[in-house]
Amino acid sequence: MSTRVRIADVAAAAGVSTATVSRTLSSPGIVGEETRARVMAAVAATGYRINAAARDLRRQQPRAILVLAPNLANTFFNRIIAAIQDVAGQAGLAVQISDSRAGTDMLETIVQCGRADGIVLLDGALRPEMVRNWKLPVIQLCEWNDDYALPGLQIDNAAAARVAVNHLADLGHTRILHVAGPSENVLSHARRAGFEDAMAARGLSPEIHQGGFTIEAGAAAAHAWANIADRPTAVFTASDECAFGFISECYRLGFKVPRDVSVIGFDDVDFAGHFLPPLTTIHQPRARLGRQAAERLVSALQSDTPLGAGYDQIPPHLVIRSSTSACSASKRRETDR
Template identity: 65%
Template sequence: MNKNIRIADVARAAGVSTATVSRTLSNPAVVGIETRARVMAAVEATGYRVNTAARDLRQRRARSILVLAPNLANTFFGRIIATIQEVAGSAGLSVQVSDSRAEAGRIEALGHDGRADGIILLDGSLAPEILARWRLPVIELCEWNTRATLPGLAIDNAAAARLAVDHLADLGHRRVLHIAGPEGNVLAVTRRDGFLTSAAQRGVAASIAAGDFTMASGARAARDWVSRPDRPSAVFAASDECAFGFIAECHRMGISVPDDVSVVGFDDVDFADHYIPALTTIHQPRVRLGRFAAQRLIAALTEHRPLAPGRELIDAHLVVRHSTAPLQG
């Protein structure tokens, strides 16, 4: 506010030059042992803190990474962001967050204003032209635009869909409904296609209901489903929230899960284990995803080299709980 202690003040207090103070703080090894002590004492006495704007300007970097997600309020991103923050924090980087939907008009600037050294992108729906114009390292996490070719990290969604289908088929279900995610969303498409392929291979009759990952869309799908003459006996929802919506609506309609219909979710959010019934779902290792992405980006930044290109898929697994059961007679 009032007192702005500069490095020059510390230098004066310690009777050395500003260069020596700077070196003491950032590279103590090169400074004489007793000078070092004198400087540290002066730093202590003055209460000096580096001015990061000045340092950032001189060093041409921001010591900050940006996490860009389509909807910050979404439960799913919470833990990922928390993990990224943890990794970044211990590397001395700060984390800024932005909502790629709310900030749609400002997106382009985010990669150009120099406030961030790198970006972790959790939104696969951004225009590739914008991404291409960014001049900083970007890593796509969980989803990506198939037209772009940035480094990325995600789970193998097709394989995950297969796990769900196999589980339901093993339980004896012959007709399975998939409540899909929004058209155009890469995750939604990959899961749906994985579902259709696996269902065909297992000889399971597959049908698709429109959805958008939300509970509301799950509830809607339930109302449609219930009025079908040939109701599938099992449902694979593209997200846990969607599954919750479906189950809640079934409950309201007096239909029992898993007695009357089996339901598999996707994500394994924290609530899944405590829902009623506890939800059988695909577990996404969100901590690993967040950690890997952050580490990969930060390593590139600190080693001052570009991100290694290439997309990496990691395995998800199925967590069997109580929302699925063998097909009734």
Template identity: 35%
Template sequence: MSITIEDVAKAAGVSRQTVSRVINRKPGVKPAVRERIEEAIAVLGYVPNLAARRMGGARSFLIMAINDRERTIENWSAGRGNDWVDQMLYGGMLACEERGYHMLFELVDTEEDKAVEQVRRVLTSLQPDGIILTQPHSENEQLMQLLKDRGRPFARIDQPADGEDALSVHFDDAKASHAAVEHLAGLGHQRILLLAGDSHYRASRTRRDGYSAAMKARGLMPEIEEARYSFDQASTVATQWLSKSDRPTAVIAENDEMAFAVLHVADELGVKVPDDLSIISFEDTPGVRFSVPPLTSIRQPTAAMIGRACELLMDAAEGKEVGGEHILPFELKERETTGPAPQ
């Protein structure tokens, strides 16, 4: 026998409308009454019917996050997994669960016209209350215009806010790159290579700018190679660079996958880490703690960014004013892949 909202109302000694107000987080319910209703919900194990909730108001109680289809499937197909997606789901699902919402996850083509058409279909069929745009979709002007035209709040991840009505959640990529350079330069390194991600991603371009500015401020020459966040491409670049007699003494990799590639190549070539080569990665996925040696990393707050974006979009769905730039802190986690520059 399924528990209904009427059962909750009877157990709490209130009207059905009052229970509905608590479920939908609307004001006008005294704290003691709200607590009594929430206790009845917990004891009875009542789960609100999503369809019924949608009939009772304009909200769908759905927040949708979209991610780069090609790169996500490529990683899954290769058996490498995708910690970015794991962290998205971890941060977003828990934030939504706290407020009775559900999080959807969709893979969308990076080609702009296709992305717009795919998202248009989702908006029509599911009518999510808010959309989380990750890179490169957060730079798709056509897609953002579609969402504005449809009146759907959206949050851009890893993007500065553009315009008064824009909502963005990110961390300071340029400052993080600067911190990585400062850490390595402080250890005496002068030849510091940046193993960059993909120039189609604004965050990658920002990291390159931060790295270059930090290197020049130290009187050092920036050296950048793009490997598109790929283990295989990073392995090719690392093999070329580490085979040289005048190889760099330090590498900053824009994600952990590329950093792992550098570790593998260094081991194959007999280059000792950190005695001969220091490595810093971005992301700080769980695997960095189990690499040999454990990776020094920039811990980017992926789960926290997605969670914060969900909170803001839920606020918007409930009629609150949201917007602007929300910058979350990063950390430099020093482990065993960085050490003094070889003499």
């Protein structure tokens, strides 16, 4: 184990030059059949594995892309990362992942001294001075931060919120509560802005509860909602997790969904369709988002071309399941009194 087999060892064992070994391994077709057999036997006998650092240095190719996510334990990122991995793998690039909240020193080490040639950044809350100082191509995904001055890709969050409001309004709801995400998050802002726009457009007055993306935030919001004298008949939450927490807590408090309140989530995580009730929610095409971001980055890397600027926005898609229903006549009367 200690002294690793090199290409020279294989060459010696096969009685050929290192060039021939290299060719046998990378383009077998151009090597004589008998030679090739000898080389392959020598490779097997010696247990040779190519030294990737040497190959990469010589070939001067891009080698890896780094995915930076704020919380690797978050379900949401899984499919995105899988899609990135898929695209990168096809192109012969490795995918390296790191937690963007690992700490500034760690992050700088990973980015500056790391092995990646480009970055997919899923975190909009890093220090802009740090991100702007990174000397390799970066593409933002899902979250963004204008201060980074970087290209990006995301669904149209504001439009998604408008779609959610219109769905509820079309069902006859007039009192709609938005459980907003964390106040410092860009996604929260965009979704809240879209909510307010759409409510105004329908002539409805927006009600906002400052919540969060978590199950706990949703549960807390359910208590707040239950304590409102003239309770909203519909709720648009900032995330599916938040919706799960809201609905579960509603049941504990004796309310039912959608009988007592219609609920719309955001993200369409894997579990949304299996929840009780199956959750109406904004679909985030995570595989598509990951693939598209990776393709853009990989092609820039391979052609050694700048990434270009500007955000791509994907139009929203509402998945209607069972957590929303028409506002009952009785509730409407009560509300409109």
